[in-house]
Amino acid sequence: MNTFTPRVAESFLLGLERERASASVQSRSFQTLRAVLRAAEQQGATAPGVMKGVTPPRYTPDRVTIPSFEELSRVREHGDAEVKLLVDIMSGCGLRTAEACAVNINNIVADDVYRVTEQISCKSGVRAPLKHRSKGDFREVPLPDKTRQSILRYAEDFGIDEDGFLLRTTRDNY
Known part of the structure; x- marks a missing residue:
């Protein structure tokens, strides 16, 4: 030193x-x-x-810009199913993009609670621990009914992988 x-x-x-x-x-x-x-x-x-x-x-x-309700509505109207799901999760639960990409049906721990357990690494495109947390750490966020319905509808329409994840990552074979 x-x-x-x-x-x-x-x-x-x-x-x-x-x-x-x-x-x-x-x-x-x-x-x-x-x-x-x-x-x-x-x-x-x-x-x-x-x-x-x-x-x-x-x-x-x-400066952070939060989209208006009208802007979110337009994205939902014109986006594909994955984009709609991401918008619903991010706006409904306040998740970061990487956390929303790792949405898992098994993380609905109550009708109104979603447990955020991991995220998709922007560098590798694979699942990783939450930012500034150790593997296995989580946080729970309120889950509005509209967002819960969006998750369940997407799972019904497009299925989930063997671990309960809804969205494919860039390196995932699911």
């Missing part, structure tokens, strides 16, 4: 840039590195001011 200098930190950040890491990844990496080095400095493991003069990466997240 004593060999850590501002130059090493700058080199690390430039490496992230060279590897084409997104601005959000660069920003989070910088914040984590700064927090670790501050803790090390407080414990006397590094010299003071190791991050002094290191320029943090610029990151301004895009």
Whole structure:
């Protein structure tokens, strides 16, 4: 830790840039590195001011736009069955896209409760633990009757795989 200098930190950040890491990844990496080095400095493991003069990466997240009821209605009207199901799950339960893609009939744990247990990894296209959670962790969300009916109708019309999943992933043979 004593060999850590501002130059090493700058080199690390430039490496992230060279590897084409997104601005959000660069920003989070910088914040984590700064927090670790501050803790090390407080414990006397590094010299003071190791991050002094290191320029943090610029990151301004895009403003989130929530679709209106009319926009959702148009998507439901013109989308295929999978898109309609995804819109119903995301708008009804507040799921992220990757979580909605991993919808499972067995996760309806009560008439009005859906248990979110996994997501589809955007990098590999396969099922993975929820973001920021360990394998096996879950969260439960309210399940409106309209959304529940949409899940059941899709399962009836198109079937499910042997594990209860409704949608095929990009790498799934189902």
